[in-house]
C-alpha cells in the first residue's frame with residue numbers, strides 16, 4: 001500500500017517538449033514510481049510549448065528573459081490541466097506565481113559547464129581573437145573577463161544546432177551545462193568540465209526542480225519522498241542570493257552552494273555584461289543559515305559593486 005490520496009486519474013506531469021525537458025520529466029516519473037511503488041500509467045507526461053520554444057531566432061533577453069519557458073506551463077497548472085511541473089531550476093524566476101511552489105528537487109547532477117570544441121582543449125588553449133559562441137550572458141561575461149581578446153557570437157538552439165554551427169566554423173568553441181549533456185547521453189562532446197573556481201556555474205545549474213499547487217495534498221505526498229534534502233538546501237541558498245540581486249536575464253550572475261555535513265559554503269559572482277568588471281565573494285556557515293547567507297552575500301557584492309553595476313551595460 002502507499003500513502004497517496006486515492007484518485008481515479010493519473011498525475012499529470014507538465015514539461016516543455018524539448019528532448020532535455022522530456023528526459024527530465026521521465027526521470028521524475030521514474031523516481032515517483034520507485035518511491036511509491038506505482039505503475040507507469042499512474043502518471044501522464046504532458047508536453048507544453050512555451051514562448052521560448054517558439055521563438056528561436058532572437059536572443060532570449062530580447063523576447064523577455066526568464067519566465068519565457070515557464071509561463072504557459074504555470075498557467076496550465078493554475079487551470080488544473082496539469083498537476084506538477086518539471087523544470088531546469090536554473091531557468092526559473094526566483095518568485096513563483098500566486099499559489100504555486102517550487103521546492104522539490106531531485107539529486108543534483110554535475111553543476112559544471114562543459115567546454116565544447118572540435119579543435120581546442122580548454123579556454124586557455126584558445127588562440128588570440130578566437131570566436132566563441134554563447135547566448136548565456138553569464139558565460140559571455142565570464143569569458144570576456146578572463147579573455148578580453150576573444151570574439152563572442154550569439155549561439156542559440158539545441159545541442160545539435162550548436163554542434164552544427166561549430167562544424168560550419170561559425171565559432172571554434174562553445175559552452176554547455178554538463179548536466180544537460182549527461183541527460184542527453186552526450187557527455188562525449190565535452191572536451192572538459194570547467195572547474196567552478198574557473199567558471200562559477202549558474203544558480204541552480206544541474207538541479208531538476210518540481211513545482212506544484214500549494215495545498216495540493218496528493219502532489220505534496222508524492223513529491224515529499226523524492227525531494228533530495230541536500231540539493232534543496234543548496235538551491236534555496238543560491239536562489240536567495242539570486243533573488244536579492246533581483247537577477248534578470250540582463251545581469252550576469254553566478255552562484256554555487258556546496259554542503260559538507262552540516263556546513264554550507266556559498267560562492268557568488270556578479271559581472272558587468274562586457275566582462276570589464278567582476279565582483280566575487282563567499283560565505284561559509286551552518287546549513288540551516290543557507291538562505292540568510294545567500295541574502296548576506298548578495299548584499300556584500302552589491303555594496304562592493306556600487307549602485308550602477310547591475311544597470312549599466
Ligand SMILES: NCc1[nH]cc(CCC(=O)O)c1CC(=O)O
Nearest residue numbers: 088091176177179180205206207
Ligand atoms: N539555459 C538552458 C538550460 N537550462 C538547463 C540546462 C542544462 C541542465 C541543467 O542545468 O539542469 C540548459 C542547457 C545549458 O545551459 O547548456
